[in-house]
Amino acid sequence: MSDSPVTLVTGSARGIGLAVARSLRERGDRVHAVYRTENERAVALRDEFGERAHRADLLVPDDADRLAAEVLALDGRLDHAVHAVGEYVSGPLAELSHADFQRMWASNAESSFLFFNAVRAPLRDAGGRAVFFGCSGLNGLRGRRETAAYAAAKSALLVLVRGWAIEEAAHGVTVNMISPGVIPHDAAHVDTLDADRQARIPLGEPGRLEDVAQAVSWLCSRAASHTTGTDLLVSGGWML
Numbered sequence: 001m002s003d004s005p006v007t008l009v010t011g012s013a014r015g016i017g018l019a020v021a022r023s024l025r026e027r028g029d030r031v032h033a034v035y036r037t038e039n040e041r042a043v044a045l046r047d048e049f050g051e052r053a054h055r056a057d058l059l060v061p062d063d064a065d066r067l068a069a070e071v072l073a074l075d076g077r078l079d080h081a082v083h084a085v086g087e088y089v090s091g092p093l094a095e096l097s098h099a100d101f102q103r104m105w106a107s108n109a110e111s112s113f114l115f116f117n118a119v120r121a122p123l124r125d126a127g128g129r130a131v132f133f134g135c136s137g138l139n140g141l142r143g144r145r146e147t148a149a150y151a152a153a154k155s156a157l158l159v160l161v162r163g164w165a166i167e168e169a170a171h172g173v174t175v176n177m178i179s180p181g182v183i184p185h186d187a188a189h190v191d192t193l194d195a196d197r198q199a200r201i202p203l204g205e206p207g208r209l210e211d212v213a214q215a216v217s218w219l220c221s222r223a224a225s226h227t228t229g230t231d232l233l234v235s236g237g238w239m240l
């Protein structure tokens with residue numbers, strides 16, 4: 001156990017982050033989980049992950065730095081950093097409030113910037129892996145009727161991911177993005193559960209949490225050591 005990789009997964013009180021944290025722990029990683037909101041999910045996370053459950057608001061620079069320090073204090077290294085934070089808003093741009101516009105940039109792009117700043121040094125020490133989450137269809141820079149602000153923030157994140165991939169390559173660190181399509185879970189946004197949307201997925205069904213967790217597991221494995229700066233679609237063909 002003491003030689004096993006140390007993995008930090010944010011956004012892990014629910015949904016994709018929780019599935020990733022559990023999956024990487026099952027394969028033997030020493031997984032650190034992170035919640036922001038103090039609620040019953042936080043209590044359950046502390047029960048499940050014990051001293052490796054942390055509270056942090058990743059829009060607060062000091063919280064991001066403290067989180068990385070707590071991981072190092074407990075396990076002495078950091079091999080994998082997975083950032084599964086990224087809020088979602090839908091609706092026409094003409095009706096989007098300034099507050100929601102700012103929230104998209106902060107939650108999807110700014111929190112990623114702060115998180116990577118906090119984990120960069122230990123990842124360099126370990127020759128580690130970082131994984132971020134986008135959304136499908138970023139490569140095409142498509143305009144969108146309902147999700148333009150969210151997709152714009154995720155597009156910015158993809159450019160950051162590619163920038164980090166270039167900068168960190170000399171340090172043996174890979175930085176990649178996974179872009180899920182439609183992945184329902186017990187706290188998913190209502191759009192994700194929409195039957196009409198799900199019916200338009202070319203492979204005929206929404207993705208499973210374990211589909212995403214397996215993709216993260218691969219990116220955080222030796223098999224992916226020559227893969228960096230990629231945007232890996234786990235989308236069933238959605239938004240191609």
Ligand SMILES: NC(=O)c1ccc[n+]([C@@H]2O[C@H](COP(=O)([O-])OP(=O)(O)OC[C@H]3O[C@@H](n4cnc5c(N)ncnc54)[C@H](OP(=O)(O)O)[C@@H]3O)[C@@H](O)[C@H]2O)c1
Pocket residue numbers: 010011012013014015016017034035036037038056057058059083084085086087088107111133134135136179180181182183184187188192
């Ligand atoms: N599910 C999908 O179909 C889908 C599709 C495309 C892309 N994605 C992307 O995949 C990622 C995970 O998706 P998801 O559906 O699992 O998300 P989710 O249900 O919204 O959960 C994300 C978690 O992030 C945490 N969080 C939000 N803001 C935070 C902050 N400032 N500091 C710390 N934690 C914060 C929340 O923690 P608390 O609950 O503790 O507040 C929440 O539990 C996101 O980036 C999302 O955009 C998801």
